[in-house]
Amino acid sequence: MSQPKTLFEKVWESHVVAAHPGEPSLLYIDLHLVHEVTSPQAFDGLRMAGRKVRRPDRCVATVDHNVPTTANRLIIEDAIAARQIDALRANCAEFGVPLYDIESPNQGIVHVIGPELGFTKPGMTIVCGDSHTSTHGAFGALAFGIGTSEVEHVLATQCLQQSRPKTFRITVDGQLPPSVTAKDIALGIIGHIGTDGATGHVIEYAGSAIRSLSMEGRMTLCNMSIEAGARAGMIAPDNTTFAYLKGRRFSPAGAEWEQAVAEWRKLATDPGANFDRELVLHAEELAPFVTWGTNPAMVVPVTERVPDPATSSSEGERRSWQRALEYMALEPGRRIQDVAIDRVFIGSCTNSRIEDLRAAAQVVNGYHVHPKVHAMVVPGSQQVKLQAEKEGLDEVFRAAGFEWRQPGCSMCLGMNPDILSPGERCASTSNRNFEGRQGRGGRTHLVSPEMAAAAAISGHFTDVRKWEFKQFQPAQVGSKN
Amino acid sequence: MKPFRKLSARVAPLNRANVDTDQIIPKQFLKRIERTGYGEFLFFDWRRIQDGPNAGDPDPEFVLNHPHHAGAEILLAGKNFGCGSSREHAAWALSDYGFRCVIAPTFADIFHSNAGKNGILLITLQEEHVDLLHKRAASLPGYQLHVSLEDQTVNDDHGFFASFTTDPFRRECLLEGLDDIGLSMRHSAVLDDYEQRHDKDFWLAARPGETANAGGGLQ
Numbered sequence: 001m002s003q004p005k006t007l008f009e010k011v012w013e014s015h016v017v018a019a020h021p022g023e024p025s026l027l028y029i030d031l032h033l034v035h036e037v038t039s040p041q042a043f044d045g046l047r048m049a050g051r052k053v054r055r056p057d058r059c060v061a062t063v064d065h066n067v068p069t070t071a072n073r074l075i076i077e078d079a080i081a082a083r084q085i086d087a088l089r090a091n092c093a094e095f096g097v098p099l100y101d102i103e104s105p106n107q108g109i110v111h112v113i114g115p116e117l118g119f120t121k122p123g124m125t126i127v128c129g130d131s132h133t134s135t136h137g138a139f140g141a142l143a144f145g146i147g148t149s150e151v152e153h154v155l156a157t158q159c160l161q162q163s164r165p166k167t168f169r170i171t172v173d174g175q176l177p178p179s180v181t182a183k184d185i186a187l188g189i190i191g192h193i194g195t196d197g198a199t200g201h202v203i204e205y206a207g208s209a210i211r212s213l214s215m216e217g218r219m220t221l222c223n224m225s226i227e228a229g230a231r232a233g234m235i236a237p238d239n240t241t242f243a244y245l246k247g248r249r250f251s252p253a254g255a256e257w258e259q260a261v262a263e264w265r266k267l268a269t270d271p272g273a274n275f276d277r278e279l280v281l282h283a284e285e286l287a288p289f290v291t292w293g294t295n296p297a298m299v300v301p302v303t304e305r306v307p308d309p310a311t312s313s314s315e316g317e318r319r320s321w322q323r324a325l326e327y328m329a330l331e332p333g334r335r336i337q338d339v340a341i342d343r344v345f346i347g348s349c350t351n352s353r354i355e356d357l358r359a360a361a362q363v364v365n366g367y368h369v370h371p372k373v374h375a376m377v378v379p380g381s382q383q384v385k386l387q388a389e390k391e392g393l394d395e396v397f398r399a400a401g402f403e404w405r406q407p408g409c410s411m412c413l414g415m416n417p418d419i420l421s422p423g424e425r426c427a428s429t430s431n432r433n434f435e436g437r438q439g440r441g442g443r444t445h446l447v448s449p450e451m452a453a454a455a456a457i458s459g460h461f462t463d464v465r466k467w468e469f470k471q472f473q474p475a476q477v478g479s480k481n
Numbered sequence: 482m483k484p485f486r487k488l489s490a491r492v493a494p495l496n497r498a499n500v501d502t503d504q505i506i507p508k509q510f511l512k513r514i515e516r517t518g519y520g521e522f523l524f525f526d527w528r529r530i531q532d533g534p535n536a537g538d539p540d541p542e543f544v545l546n547h548p549h550h551a552g553a554e555i556l557l558a559g560k561n562f563g564c565g566s567s568r569e570h571a572a573w574a575l576s577d578y579g580f581r582c583v584i585a586p587t588f589a590d591i592f593h594s595n596a597g598k599n600g601i602l603l604i605t606l607q608e609e610h611v612d613l614l615h616k617r618a619a620s621l622p623g624y625q626l627h628v629s630l631e632d633q634t635v636n637d638d639h640g641f642f643a644s645f646t647t648d649p650f651r652r653e654c655l656l657e658g659l660d661d662i663g664l665s666m667r668h669s670a671v672l673d674d675y676e677q678r679h680d681k682d683f684w685l686a687a688r689p690g691e692t693a694n695a696g697g698g699l700q
Contacts, residue, residue, distance in 0.1 A: 041514065130567055153661055196499070199587065256689065263684045415509070436503060437503050
């Protein structure tokens with residue numbers, strides 16, 4: 001009997017091309033996702049060195065970060081953004097990298113289209129010049145964000161020099177209470193271990209509460225791994241994973257499908273395998289969370305109050321809480337549910353998938369957005385948008401006064417025209433509440449799609465567990481494309 | 482890449498924890514397609530007065546604008562420096578501004594890797610030492626540190642001395658200014674061999690049924 005291994009160890013070990021003592025390992029990369037923002041300097045580097053892309057068939061590109069999300073967007077008014085998108089088009093054409101361009105029916109946020117089209121598969125190594133690449137770990141892939149020099153390295157060699165990270169199993173057992181979502185698991189974990197709580201580690205999420213999550217929920221959870229400092233987050237593939245993958249555009253088909261599933265089933269962590277760290281949480285103890293500060297660890301349940309810096313654990317923490325409260329214009333002791341908002345953003349690689357939109361639409365259905373709130377929904381991809389429109393979700397949002405936009409990263413990071421004005425307060429389903437993230441001086445509160453929807457209607461944060469849902473009959477259409 | 486061996490330089494103390502890459506370089510500068518010229522955008526929002534009649538002017542309260550730290554090449558930071566987005570623009574901006582070394586109790590992983598690939602030495606010292614250096618850098622005008630990557634030591638002119646460790650491979654690359662792609666290419670025969678075997682695992686193919694170098698149309 002060989003040594004029991006973790007999911008991470010199995011994927012890592014099967015991808016080591018070369019390992020020499022005192023050097024990082026050379027790790028083979030199965031899938032490289034490329035977008036307009038972190039790639040132009042990498043392609044330039046290839047050109048200057050006279051190198052080519054080693055495996056264009058293992059690359060996929062799309063435009064997502066700085067594309068406008070308004071209806072008529074083929075002409076991009078921001079000249080610098082337009083130049084960057086043009087650079088990606090030219091680079092993809094020159095180096096033979098397939099591109100889902102702005103008018104493609106498959107354009108979307110890179111971390112939404114990878115899984116949706118079946119590029120993402122269990123057991124793969126996946127990289128992208130974007131820290132939220134951790135999303136793809138939901139499938140049992142080892143997926144992580146890289147910098148532009150590494151993008152160039154992968155383009156040239158299909159490999160990456162990597163030091164082996166440590167392993168960290170986070171087990172969430174029990175049943176999630178109603179209206180408590182994968183986003184709340186993520187915020188609960190980050191609140192517990194901090195924004196550097198998993199630095200140097202790959203997290204494996206395990207336990208009955210994780211197993212019961214849909215693929216969309218698992219993607220939300222793995223997506224936020226980087227906000228705890230983790231290199232990656234992973235979940236062992238199971239029947240939920242295989243049901244999601246079956247029939248996708250780039251999934252194995254025919255006789256190969258069964259063989260692929262048999263291979264993927266071998267990936268799960270063996271009983272008795274060791275992790276460098278372990279943490280166990282109980283699903284029943286989780287609640288809908290709202291961040292109050294300027295990093296995702298500054299978070300409390302919706303029923304609580306803004307904390308007092310005087311109760312923080314160290315002088316350094318006290319100073320950072322104080323600074324965060326000043327930036328957020330909040331005072332200690334304020335009830336979270338009394339905090340009024342100006343904007344609502346439902347979207348981003350964290351929460352823009354069909355299930356997220358369905359959940360938000362359930363809350364919104366039959367209500368109208370608060371008169372002082374401006375709310376928008378930005379679907380994660382053209383396919384998500386199309387599916388939502390088939391189900392009539394767009395009508396629910398529009399009737400309630402939401403804007404219904406074209407796919408892109410949008411207000412998650414505000415590289416396109418979708419930004420907060422200074423002082424505006426936003427309930428956002430995105431992943432980062434850093435100072436200025438959604439626009440200079442903007443104040444971001446991270447929440448789940450259900451909580452964002454409820455805040456849009458109420459004009460302030462509200463406990464979605466007490467929401468009065470109105471009768472909602474979405475069209476019965478399957479979620480696959 | 483410019484080799485890094487020894488450095489004696491002024492220190493700028495930025496005593497904040499969890500400084501994220503959105504603060505190091507805000508998103509509006511990520512649309513550029515060049516690799517150079519990011520120094521003027523480093524800590525863009527923190528360097529400037531945000532509101533009022535003088536909005537846009539240098540904020541005299543911000544450490545980089547203080548004459549005591551003019552020309553600093555060593556940034557003294559807080560824990561978890563460089564967390565958040567993977568943008569290498571953060572490393573480019575630090576380097577372009579003139580920083581060649583950052584000292585902190587801990588660094589975020591992706592930033593750590595990006596810094597190394599741009600010739601920036603990251604030194605991890607224990608929190609008490611970093612706190613002490615912050616006090617000295619904030620109170621002693623023109624405070625300098627002497628860093629040697631060859632000896633893996635940091636010292637000042639007032640009796641501070643500490644040694645640090647770096648990953649031996651990363652240290653060698655920094656000392657010699659080695660290019661990563663060139664280094665990996667040394668393994669090209671092993672890579673060819675591995676890739677030929679690995680390609681047979683169709684369940685790990687990005688696009689099953691399509692062969693290598695089959696770039697182009699997907700629609």
